[in-house]
Amino acid sequence: DADVTQTPRNRITKTGKRIMLECSQTKGHDRMYWYRQDPGLGLRLIYYSFDVKDINKGEISDGYSVSRQAQAKFSLSLESAIPNQTALYFCATSGPLDNEQFFGPGTRLTVL
Amino acid sequence: AQSVTQLGSHVSVSEGALVLLRCNYSSSVPPYLFWYVQYPNQGLQLLLKYTTGATLVKGINGFEAEFKKSETSFHLTKPSAHMSDAAEYFCAVTPRANNDMRFGAGTRLTVKP
Numbered sequence: 001d002a003d004v005t006q007t008p009r010n011r012i013t014k015t016g017k018r019i020m021l022e023c024s025q026t027k028g029h030d031r032m033y034w035y036r037q038d039p040g041l042g043l044r045l046i047y048y049s050f051d052v053k054d055i056n057k058g059e060i061s062d063g064y065s066v067s068r069q070a071q072a073k074f075s076l077s078l079e080s081a082i083p084n085q086t087a088l089y090f091c092a093t094s095g096p097l098d099n100e101q102f103f104g105p106g107t108r109l110t111v112l
Numbered sequence: 113a114q115s116v117t118q119l120g121s122h123v124s125v126s127e128g129a130l131v132l133l134r135c136n137y138s139s140s141v142p143p144y145l146f147w148y149v150q151y152p153n154q155g156l157q158l159l160l161k162y163t164t165g166a167t168l169v170k171g172i173n174g175f176e177a178e179f180k181k182s183e184t185s186f187h188l189t190k191p192s193a194h195m196s197d198a199a200e201y202f203c204a205v206t207p208r209a210n211n212d213m214r215f216g217a218g219t220r221l222t223v224k225p
Contacts, residue, residue: 004155033213040121042202042215043156058212090155099144099163099206101213103155 003027004104006091012110013081021076021107023091030096032074034058034066037088037106046089049074081111114139114205118216126224131175131190133219135203138184145186146204146213147177156202162186163208173197198223 004025013019023032030051035043035058045058047066055066063085067075078085088108092101119134137143144163148156160171167179173196177188186203200220206213 035215040217042116042118042217043204044215045213048212059214092156099208099213100146100158100161103148103157105155 004091004093004102006089006104006107008107009105010108012112014112015082017081017111019078019081019109021089021091021109023074023076023104025072025091025093025102025104027093027095027102028071029093029102030071031094032068033092033094033101034064034074034076035090035092036060036085037090043090046076078109078111081109083111085109086111114143114207114212114214116203116205116214116216118201118203118219120219121217122220122222124222124224125193127195128192131188131193131197131221133188133201133203133221135177135186135188135216136184137186137203137205139205139207141207143205144208145177145179146206147171147175147186147188148202148204148215150200150202150218152199159188159201193221193223195223195225197221 007022033048034046049068065077091104094101115138117136146161147159160169162179170176203216
């Protein structure tokens, strides 16, 4: 079984809709991250969380919010989706003493 | 803040040829450096990382990279390309104090038969 899972894997939605992307991990890591990937831009950090009570904005947090429901779960919400949020979204985790991040398979989001 | 520049968005090599993917970083504090690979329709997988110690780092699938502080570089190499190496490669940097990882824009490697 995969250590980091993301649901859904693909989603098409319309402008103005609220959408939630979910991430679960079985690695026992405290630290979790949300990134978006756009062609030619690499990955950019949206939000990160170092434990259940800790939420931090990343490089591009505008238009997004997150919820850390438990150590193993970290959700990303788009309150009112817009077309330029069309991208590939990745969740990642890391341990406290290891800067290596472990990535989920990604969610491809299309906003029409 | 730290940043990464990957020179060349696309690199094409013949099977059996040397692979060289270039990465330069900027960081005001000693960095940790990473190379990740992304195969089509998959997430990122760690190839190798530099944290401390030996500056020549060996990774999976025959790849290696050398941390050169004076050149602020962390180029990725493989002596002989294989068809299965075709993928997108990302260089990343993070300060040692936290996990604020910054990625380069990526280099797509094509391997010709």
